Each structure stands twice: as C-alpha cells, then as structure tokens.
Amino acid sequence: MTYPNWLSQRAYLTGNQLALSFGKNEWTFSEVNELALDYAGKLAHFGITQHSRVALLSKSNAEAVFVIYGCMQIGCEMVMLNERLAGAELAYQLEDAGVDRVFADAELIEKVAGAQPVSFDELKLAKPAVFPLKTEWAKQQTISIMYTSGTTGNPKGVRQTAENHFSSAVSSALNLGVSPDDVWLCTVPLFHISGFSILMRSLVYGMGVRLYGKFDAAVCADELSKGQVTHSSMVGVMLEQVLREIEQRELRVSPRFKQILAGGGPVPVSYLQRAEAHGIQVLQTYGMTETSSQTTTLQTADAKTKLGSAGKPLFLYQVKIDGAQAAGEHGEILIRGPQVTPGYIGQFKDRPVLVDGWLATGDIGYLDAEGFLFVVDRRSDLIVSGGENVYPAEIEKVLMAHPAVREAGVCGMPDDRWGEVPAAFVVLDAGETAEQLPAFCRSQLAGYKVPKTFRVVGSLPRSASNKLLRRELKKWL
Structure with a gap:
C-alpha cells in the first residue's frame, strides 16, 4: 500500500489555507509546496536522490521547514541532528548513520565542518536540477x-x-478532533519528535503552524491571549513558565485556544489546576522517539477526573504493563501499534525493537482499574534505597507543589548505609531558601523518600526539548 505525496495532496485539497507562519511572514500550502519543489531541485543539484540519506543541522525556522519538505518531495531519508550537541557527539551520529550529505545552517556549520557540509546559503543559491517527483x-x-x-x-x-x-497524526486527530481553522503553536525543536510531528500533522490535517525559533514564555503567553493559535505542545517546565507569565501579567487566555499537549514526563497536578483556573485545558500525553510522538493521551472528557494520568492508548495502539497481574501494579510499560519504529540504523540496526510484538519502553508505570496509564518514572532513574524503590518524579511533583519552588530535580546519591538516597536540586523564587523543604516533604512522603540533601541552583540541566536530564544531576553531586 502507498500514500499519495502529502505535500502535493495537501496543496491540491486546501492550497489557500495557512500552512506556516514565522516572524512576520506567512505561507499557504500551495506556496509551501512550490518552495518544497524548488528546494528538492536544489537538493538534486547536490546529487540527492530518493536513495540518499542526508543529515540536517538547523535551528527551527522557515528555511528548515522548506528543506525538510524538499527532502520529502525527493523521498530521501533525513537524519535530524540536535543543534545543541557538541561536535564530537554529532560526528558519532554522522558516522553511525553513514549519511551521503550534510546540510546545515550557516551559524551551525562549524560543528560539522569535518563532514564537508553544504550550508543552507549555498543550497539556496544552487540551480535546481530535474528530479523525479515522488x-x-x-x-x-x-x-x-x-x-x-x-x-x-x-x-x-x-x-x-x-x-x-501517518498513524500518529490520525490517531491524535481521532482523540482531539480537527478543525479547518486550527493553528498549532510550535516552540519545540523541529529536530525532536515533538516538533517534527507537528509538521506531519500540519500536512495530514491541513493545519497551520505558528513556528518560533525557540521557546519564550512571554511570547507563548501572548500567543495564547491573542487568539491566533488553538493548540500547543509543552513539557512541564514550559507550562509552568507560561502560567507564571499569565498570572503575573493578569492576561486573559483567548476562548479560541483549545488545548496544550503536555509530554516529556509527568506534569505536577498543581500545574494542571493552575492551568484550569485560566481556562487552559492541559492533556497529558506519553510517547517517545520510537513511537513517533504520542501513544497515549488523556481525552478531554477525562481531563478533570484523571488528573495526573497520561490517558488511554490512542485508537490504533495498545499498552500493557509487563508482568502486572492486577490494576495498580507497577512495571515496565509495553507498547504495540503502527506508530512503533520498524528498527534502528547503524551499529544498532540488528537490535530487535519488538519482543513478541511489543516495544519495551524502559519506563515504569501502571494502569488503574479503568485502564488509564500513569507514568511513574524512567527505569534508569529509579533509586533503590534500602531495598525500597524510590521514583524521582514522585518527589519532584511534591517539591514543585511548594509555592517557593520553580523547578525541581531529584537523583540518587550513594549512601554507605542504604545504598542510595534521594538528593534534590531546586530552583527557587528570588529571596527564598530551602529551609522549609525537608519538613514540607516529610508531610507528604515516606521518610525514605525525603531527600537527604537540598541544593539550590540557578537552573537545571535540560535537553533541547526541555526534558530534565537527571543523569547530569548525578554529575553535579
């Protein structure tokens, strides 16, 4: 079975609809399709064919979108490089992927200088070659x-x-619904599945994308108030910063704004309650790179009664807990469905993705009696203290409910008596101290879960998609 070329089909069906806006510029689907065809010809000028594998290193901007779509018109494979990685990390990925060409933003090109990259400026000036449209x-x-x-x-x-x-986009649409005037606010990186999947939804739905180069809480708060966007994707720390902007500036969220999809780990219930007070519906989701974005999402009707849940599987998918015999039992989350990757490349190309048809996620969670998924933590972040399992995310949620705490991160710290004990790193409001935090934690957590040390820091280590990097916290110890 095949799909029609999504770009050509979308331009044919709703060519005059808004496809993309960046800065002060806007493009319809017809205009985006024409630009993609032009970029495909320019890529062909450098020898790119449907059998090529290219690497793209770029910030999130309109030109990056046109290059991505140009690659899709040709049918080549795209290795999406993280602009925040160091040169050595990028070199490993380029070698492992065995790419034919590297295309990069001029300001990032030095990071991949050894791979003889082509700058976007060179690409833009190239004379288009004839290529067979896919x-x-x-x-x-x-x-x-x-x-x-x-x-x-x-x-x-x-x-x-x-x-x-396609299955990711369609399954999400069956959950959220699709309206012809939907516009997705995209402040997450395009090289990450959260950003890339927004572009894919745009083509499948005929939905506009309001793109920003990076996340800015003040800008996002303005967008939610102006009424030009209907959806957005955020992780917990982004949501909290946007809520803080709305509260401090006493902004009113537009009734046109529908939902925020919140991924990247459990979102504190206090954030969800604050969002609800401003008329913002936050739907927790759960997914990963191997599942091309969401696998579960909390449905609108369940948003209030299942606070803290990542919802049920989207229509085409299945989720179960490895070894669980009853509701509420913790175990590794297993996933099955057409959104799951067929495999890896490079040195891991022979590693099986599925075992008996299921993807083992490495995440710990449980299903309640009604089948709603609750994600507890990463298995690799689990702290075993005196034989007891301690989940950092549980402690972080308690800490972030304290009014003085803006961000919190918890990791395991070696201990001669217990093997490991929790250690907490917190970002506090100006003028606040950590003196109240031990007692606050003891009021809500078992004694062995209370962090044995609290360190006040200016910021926490995060990935490009704003996920907390607990492995970096261990280095800070």
Whole structure:
C-alpha cells in the first residue's frame, strides 16, 4: 500500500489555507509546496536522490521547514541532528548513520565542518536540477531518523516511516478532533519528535503552524491571549513558565485556544489546576522517539477526573504493563501499534525493537482499574534505597507543589548505609531558601523518600526539548 505525496495532496485539497507562519511572514500550502519543489531541485543539484540519506543541522525556522519538505518531495531519508550537541557527539551520529550529505545552517556549520557540509546559503543559491517527483510514498518508506538521547551507552538512530507518522497524526486527530481553522503553536525543536510531528500533522490535517525559533514564555503567553493559535505542545517546565507569565501579567487566555499537549514526563497536578483556573485545558500525553510522538493521551472528557494520568492508548495502539497481574501494579510499560519504529540504523540496526510484538519502553508505570496509564518514572532513574524503590518524579511533583519552588530535580546519591538516597536540586523564587523543604516533604512522603540533601541552583540541566536530564544531576553531586 502507498500514500499519495502529502505535500502535493495537501496543496491540491486546501492550497489557500495557512500552512506556516514565522516572524512576520506567512505561507499557504500551495506556496509551501512550490518552495518544497524548488528546494528538492536544489537538493538534486547536490546529487540527492530518493536513495540518499542526508543529515540536517538547523535551528527551527522557515528555511528548515522548506528543506525538510524538499527532502520529502525527493523521498530521501533525513537524519535530524540536535543543534545543541557538541561536535564530537554529532560526528558519532554522522558516522553511525553513514549519511551521503550534510546540510546545515550557516551559524551551525562549524560543528560539522569535518563532514564537508553544504550550508543552507549555498543550497539556496544552487540551480535546481530535474528530479523525479515522488508522487506516492510506500508505507514503510523511512522519512526521518532521530537519535535517542542515549541515557545508557551510545545513542541509537531511530527510523520513523510514513506509516509511523501517518498513524500518529490520525490517531491524535481521532482523540482531539480537527478543525479547518486550527493553528498549532510550535516552540519545540523541529529536530525532536515533538516538533517534527507537528509538521506531519500540519500536512495530514491541513493545519497551520505558528513556528518560533525557540521557546519564550512571554511570547507563548501572548500567543495564547491573542487568539491566533488553538493548540500547543509543552513539557512541564514550559507550562509552568507560561502560567507564571499569565498570572503575573493578569492576561486573559483567548476562548479560541483549545488545548496544550503536555509530554516529556509527568506534569505536577498543581500545574494542571493552575492551568484550569485560566481556562487552559492541559492533556497529558506519553510517547517517545520510537513511537513517533504520542501513544497515549488523556481525552478531554477525562481531563478533570484523571488528573495526573497520561490517558488511554490512542485508537490504533495498545499498552500493557509487563508482568502486572492486577490494576495498580507497577512495571515496565509495553507498547504495540503502527506508530512503533520498524528498527534502528547503524551499529544498532540488528537490535530487535519488538519482543513478541511489543516495544519495551524502559519506563515504569501502571494502569488503574479503568485502564488509564500513569507514568511513574524512567527505569534508569529509579533509586533503590534500602531495598525500597524510590521514583524521582514522585518527589519532584511534591517539591514543585511548594509555592517557593520553580523547578525541581531529584537523583540518587550513594549512601554507605542504604545504598542510595534521594538528593534534590531546586530552583527557587528570588529571596527564598530551602529551609522549609525537608519538613514540607516529610508531610507528604515516606521518610525514605525525603531527600537527604537540598541544593539550590540557578537552573537545571535540560535537553533541547526541555526534558530534565537527571543523569547530569548525578554529575553535579
């Protein structure tokens, strides 16, 4: 089975609809399609064909979108490089992926200088060559490749196919609904699955994307108030900063704004309650690079009664807990469905993704009696203290409910008696101290879960998608 070329089909169906806005510029789907065809010709000028694998290193901007879409018109595979990585980290990924060409923003090109990259400026000036347009895409055609964050060992290059992206978009639409005037506020990186999937939804739905180069809480608060956007994707720390802007500036959120999809780990219930007070519906989601974005999402009707849950699986997917015999039992989250990657590339290409048809996520969670998923923590972040399992995310949620705490991160610290004990790093409001935090934690947590040390820091280590990097906290110890 094949899909029609999404860009051509979307331009044909709703060519006059808003496709993209960046800064003061806007483009319709017809205009985006024409630009993508032009960029495809320029890529062909450098020898790129449907059999090529190219690497893209860019900030989130309109030109990056046009290059991505140009690659899709040709049908080549795209390795999406993280602009925040060091040169040595990028070199590993380029070698592992065995790319044919590297295309990069002029300001980032030094990071990949050894790979003889082509700058976007060179690409833009190239004379387009004739190329065979991919009018149909095979379901198993690899569109994007993204490297996992590599919490253990070397990062793995994850393939994401046309079927992966399409099933993700369709399943999300069946949950959220689709309206012709929807516009998604995108402040998450395009090289990350959270940002890339917004572009894929745009093509499948005919939905506009309001793109920003980076996250800015004040800008996001303005966008939610102006009424030009209807959806956004954020992680917990981003949501809290936007809520703080809205509260401090006494802004009114536009009734046109519908939902925020919150991923990247459990969101504190206090954040969800604050958002609700401003008329912002926050739907927690759960997914990963290997599942091409969401696998579960809390439905609108359940948002109030299941606070803290990541919801039920989207329509085409299945989720179970490894070894669980009853509701509420903790175990590794297993996933099955057409959104799951068919495999890895490079040194991990022979590693099986599925065991008996299921993807083992490495995350710990449980299903309640009604089948709602609650994500507890990363298995690799688990603290075992005196034989008891301690989940950092549980402690972080308690800490972030304290009015003085803006951010919190918890990791395991070696201990001669207990093996490991929790250690907390907190970002506090100006003028506040950590003196009240031990007692606050003891009032809500078992004694062995209370951090044995509280360190006040200016900021916490985060990935490009604003996920907390607990492995970096361990280095700080």
